Amino acid sequence: MRFRGKLVDITCIQHFTRVVTTISKLIKTCVLRITPTALYLILSEKVVNGGVQIWCELPQGHFFDEYAMEGVSAEENEIYLELAPENLVKALKTAQTAKWVKVKLTKKHAPCITIEVDLPTLGAHSRVVVHDIPVSVVPRRLWTEYQEPEVPNFDVSIVMPQIKVLKNVIEKMKNLSNTLLLSANHQGEFKVSVETDMVSVSTHFQDLLNPASGNGGAPQQLNPSMDPEEFAEILLTTKWCISI
């Protein structure tokens, strides 16, 4: 198994860091899946109710200037590693002004993802910081647990409004109730609301995009019995919303 990637563009480095930071806030360990075309950060919680699944796909072309990998075998040209994303974040934090960042699969006394960061200096010679992040290799027989989750037939698909506004509103709502109701319809409307004995608050976003479904059909075709004005609803705990 081999993997070597190099990020050079500072915006790519910063973007990559932000993505991994977001993941690290949600979970303690995840699986890093390396394929010829992309990196994936995956969490698959086998919980019946209220479990979290994370599937994050990072097309390598968006981030890496150089990218080369060799999977466990020719037929199964992929690598699955288990690691703590927080360790990745700590390493990447040193790279925010780097000239380049190399990410490699190495074997120190144990398998590691090694992050090499070339930092700018005032003088002539370079300054390289090396981080070794211990990982464990996920054996092939367990790979089926980390397949792309199937998106169930959904009633409504809608693009979120400005996250900053949504975040402010949800922050306030979490002070009022532990459960949050999210509703959306096919007319680009999205509502966030809480309701208790004391108070009910509902924030209403309009003119949002309802993207067409993956198979190219119009959203209404997924659930033809649904009135476009009607809202599909879901109840969430506010604690979960805040971490997003």
Place this chain on the structure above:
Amino acid sequence: MPMALSTQEAADDDQFVLLAKIDNARSVSNILKAIHFKETATVFASAMGLKVTVEDAKCIQANAFIQEGIFQEFTIKEEQITFKINLTVLLECLTIFGSGAVSGACTSLKMCYRGYGCPLILMLEEDGVLTDCSIKTLEPDEVLDFNFCSTNVVNKIIMKSECLKEAFNELDMTSDILEFLMSPDAPYFRLSTFGNAGSTTSDFPKDSDMMESFQCSQTQTNRYKVSLLKPSVKALALSSRVSIRTDNRGFLSLQYMIKNEDGQVCFVEYYCAPDEDLDEPDH
């Protein structure tokens, strides 16, 4: 147009007994934050505007006045409307789009109340995003009448809030009481605390630049519980001027003049009963 709660409410606007609209919700929320030291408040609405009262321990009362002229529209169909409400919840709703003042972003507010037993309805809008709130109102309790009238005022000082802010921010919280000395003679106006590390005094001479008006006829020393007065720091922080008055019973009235973002003036007042529990400490 979606049939949101707001549209429904607009159709029923005729049923309200109180309707108030303001372009900048912060003109209301900032003033209310200055009296937010207990969870519930009593709201009194009249043709003059809103008065919101918070009390504690039967010794301290804070009133925030938002006069009708502050609102873009203020209509009331009864002489006086009173209800009790959870002030913490009200403030969360008023600041639903965020607590900080973001330049350029303005939240407009419409408040409606249909009468006894009905919830207080708030409709807030910022940048095309609408929030509807419905807050339960509660049976109002009797509020204290501190019976503070100007004829009984013994000492009165009006000063710029600036220097008082420093003194109040550094109040020694290990002291149970804050002592107010007001006198026609030196030291004129003195605040003292008696804490674990010792006593501290802050003197404000009558001819200081900070003094706008000094009318003290009698030397008075009164003590008030620090814990009761500490919340008034919020009002002081927002204010530009403060009036300090004591009456013949030693009751304290602090009145704060607060300018909102549009330059309009609102008042917040605190009344505090003197502390009678402690014996005179040696000092």
